[in-house]
Amino acid sequence: MTMTAHASETITYAQVRPPFWRRFMDGLPRGTGLFFGYGVLFILYLPIVWLMILSISGEPLTGIPGEWTLTWYEDVIYADIAQRDGEAYGSNFRVGDPLLLSIGLAFATSAACVIGALIVGPVLPRVKRRGPLLIGFLMPLMVPGIVAGVGLFMWYRLVINVKMGVWSLALAHFVWAFPFALLAMLVVASRFDTRLMEAAEDLGASRWQRFWQIEVPILKPGIFAAGFFGFLLSFNELPFSIFMRAGQDTLPLYLWIQSGAHNTTVPLIYAMSTLVTIVSIGLTFLAIKLAFGGGKDGKQ
Amino acid sequence: MAATLTANDDVMRRLLPRLPAGVWSLSGFTVVWFGGIVIPLLAIILVSFFQGRGIRINLDPTFLQYERFFSYGGSDLLARSVRIAATITFIELMIAFPFALWLAKGCKNNMVRLLTFTALTVPFFLSPAARVIVWRSVFGINGVVNQALLATGAVDEPVTWLIFSEFAVHFGFLGAFFPTMVWPIFLSISLIDNDFLEASNDLGANRFRTLVHVIFPLALPGVVAGIVFTFIPMLGDTVVAQHMGGNNVLMLSAQVQSLIGVSNFLVAAALAAVVLGIMLAFQVLLWAALKPVGGLNEVFANLRR
Numbered sequence: 001m002t003m004t005a006h007a008s009e010t011i012t013y014a015q016v017r018p019p020f021w022r023r024f025m026d027g028l029p030r031g032t033g034l035f036f037g038y039g040v041l042f043i044l045y046l047p048i049v050w051l052m053i054l055s056i057s058g059e060p061l062t063g064i065p066g067e068w069t070l071t072w073y074e075d076v077i078y079a080d081i082a083q084r085d086g087e088a089y090g091s092n093f094r095v096g097d098p099l100l101l102s103i104g105l106a107f108a109t110s111a112a113c114v115i116g117a118l119i120v121g122p123v124l125p126r127v128k129r130r131g132p133l134l135i136g137f138l139m140p141l142m143v144p145g146i147v148a149g150v151g152l153f154m155w156y157r158l159v160i161n162v163k164m165g166v167w168s169l170a171l172a173h174f175v176w177a178f179p180f181a182l183l184a185m186l187v188v189a190s191r192f193d194t195r196l197m198e199a200a201e202d203l204g205a206s207r208w209q210r211f212w213q214i215e216v217p218i219l220k221p222g223i224f225a226a227g228f229f230g231f232l233l234s235f236n237e238l239p240f241s242i243f244m245r246a247g248q249d250t251l252p253l254y255l256w257i258q259s260g261a262h263n264t265t266v267p268l269i270y271a272m273s274t275l276v277t278i279v280s281i282g283l284t285f286l287a288i289k290l291a292f293g294g295g296k297d298g299k300q
Numbered sequence: 301m302a303a304t305l306t307a308n309d310d311v312m313r314r315l316l317p318r319l320p321a322g323v324w325s326l327s328g329f330t331v332v333w334f335g336g337i338v339i340p341l342l343a344i345i346l347v348s349f350f351q352g353r354g355i356r357i358n359l360d361p362t363f364l365q366y367e368r369f370f371s372y373g374g375s376d377l378l379a380r381s382v383r384i385a386a387t388i389t390f391i392e393l394m395i396a397f398p399f400a401l402w403l404a405k406g407c408k409n410n411m412v413r414l415l416t417f418t419a420l421t422v423p424f425f426l427s428p429a430a431r432v433i434v435w436r437s438v439f440g441i442n443g444v445v446n447q448a449l450l451a452t453g454a455v456d457e458p459v460t461w462l463i464f465s466e467f468a469v470h471f472g473f474l475g476a477f478f479p480t481m482v483w484p485i486f487l488s489i490s491l492i493d494n495d496f497l498e499a500s501n502d503l504g505a506n507r508f509r510t511l512v513h514v515i516f517p518l519a520l521p522g523v524v525a526g527i528v529f530t531f532i533p534m535l536g537d538t539v540v541a542q543h544m545g546g547n548n549v550l551m552l553s554a555q556v557q558s559l560i561g562v563s564n565f566l567v568a569a570a571l572a573a574v575v576l577g578i579m580l581a582f583q584v585l586l587w588a589a590l591k592p593v594g595g596l597n598e599v600f601a602n603l604r605r
Binding site (some may be wrong): 032033034036037040041043044045046047048050051054060061062064116119120123133135136137139140141142143144145146147148150151152153154155156158159171175232233236238239242243252255256259260266269270273274276277280281283284285288 | 325333338344398419420422423425426428429435442528537557560565576583
């Protein structure tokens with residue numbers, strides 16, 4: 001309520017005179033800044049678009065688009081099916097198992113991130129001296145993936161001496177994704193008015209009722225964001241997986257290893273990467289919509 | 301840990317029973333996280349002072365691994381990695397600050413703003429490898445750029461420095477690490493109260509003085525966070541250096557992988573410890589930069605508004 005009142009005051013004031021901060025950039029040669037800013041964004045998106053164009057081109061290895069075809073997409077599927085049936089096929093490109101492993105890991109990471117963020121997120125903003133806790137939880141954000149991967153590998157493989165496997169991949173993905181999920185939850189949770197919980201308690205709501213009927217609905221944007229962050233970050237994770245895999249290939253790892261070899265599988269890598277990219281973009285849009293669509297009144 | 305958690309007793313009693321397992325779920329999670337993740341990451345520094353062969357480790361502290369690392373040309377590698385990452389971080393900052401300032405305070409069109417946000421968010425969730433592999437078909441000897449140059453007669457022979465060179469690595473980093481610099485700066489600038497800018501104007505400051513004396517100090521946490529989130533991941537990047545630099549531009553991650561590949565774990569630990577040292581120095585820098593604005597707690601209080 002207070003937010004709305006504040007916002008309407010600003011609008012009235014703006015009607016009288018365009019505020020200084022609105023005019024702030026007017027006289028600057030902002031064209032230069034924008035040119036470079038959008039220029040870099042262009043460089044960022046060029047390879048993504050180029051990849052998609054080449055994946056439907058007849059001769060992607062030449063780098064020249066044209067002769068539109070979906071043959072590479074068919075090959076991705078048939079190469080996997082053929083080898084599953086034990087038949088010979090043009091290429092030994094098999095994405096089936098890595099894809100299933102990646103999807104499984106992504107769902108597991110997503111669920112773990114939601115649970116972890118729900119445990120820590122709502123409480124952390126209200127703990128005194130939360131600095132050390134916060135730094136600890138967000139630490140993987142500040143350590144290069146490769147160093148964190150190697151650190152975890154050495155601890156579990158050399159110091160504790162356990163075998164790597166799917167569990168270590170799942171752990172690595174959780175370590176990578178959790179800080180982002182927690183940040184998303186913290187943004188929502190730090191606006192959470194705890195008096196609502198007190199009021200519900202006074203009105204006789206049970207512990208579960210308070211959790212399901214007050215906390216979960218209020219934290220919903222954070223829960224969705226945590227879930228999507230967990231899923232997408234795990235699905236595309238590479239640096240940790242390199243060390244924590246122990247013979248298991250996730251999809252990004254498989255594509256990465258395949259792309260290191262200069263051979264005929266390159267067009268199939270383009271096709272598969274395009275599919276993954278399209279799914280990731282779709283999920284990101286959905287996440288942005290779910291996370292921010294419902295919280296309009298919270299923003300100015 | 302327990303002392304920290306119970307410090308705010310009143311609020312905690314109100315909040316914690318909401319979860320089925322109450323205080324135990326938070327304490328348990330915290331203990332597991334610190335025991336399973338934070339300590340192992342810090343333990344790598346300890347491991348780097350040991351000696352041994354393969355996976356057998358002898359517990360005598362020694363600098364041997366560091367000596368080995370530096371005698372294998374590790375200092376060149378480290379210097380090159382830091383130099384490239386620092387150059388790109390600087391360029392990103394120069395481009396991202398005006399861009400974030402415009403996005404936060406100058407952009408009048410909500411649609412443009414929303415699209416730009418989305419454009420800055422999406423690449424973050426894309427596979428880094430997918431973005432990089434395609435450059436080879438653009439910049440390679442038979443790539444699009446070279447074919448175009450040859451066709452127009454601008455060059456007689458294919459240009460070889462476009463790929464597997466330092467240029468290519470710089471170029472590959474430039475796009476990939478732009479969002480990580482823009483986001484924190486954008487957030488910190490958009491948290492600046494517009495009344496401050498108005499007051500600065502009323503007191504007679506021109507735009508430049510407002511930028512230097514009002515906006516920049518208040519945006520400093522974002523700038524430092526942007527530098528940390530850009531520089532650190534770039535230093536450990538697995539994809540760009542290897543696919544665009546090839547064997548000509550070896551950076552840290554390739555070295556770590558080849559050391560692990562030949563089971564030279566302890567030298568890899570020394571290398572990782574050096575990187576962790578750089579990272580810790582950056583964290584101290586971040587902490588120092590946040591101090592004038594009241595530290596992490598104050599940043600949180602700002603988020604809550």
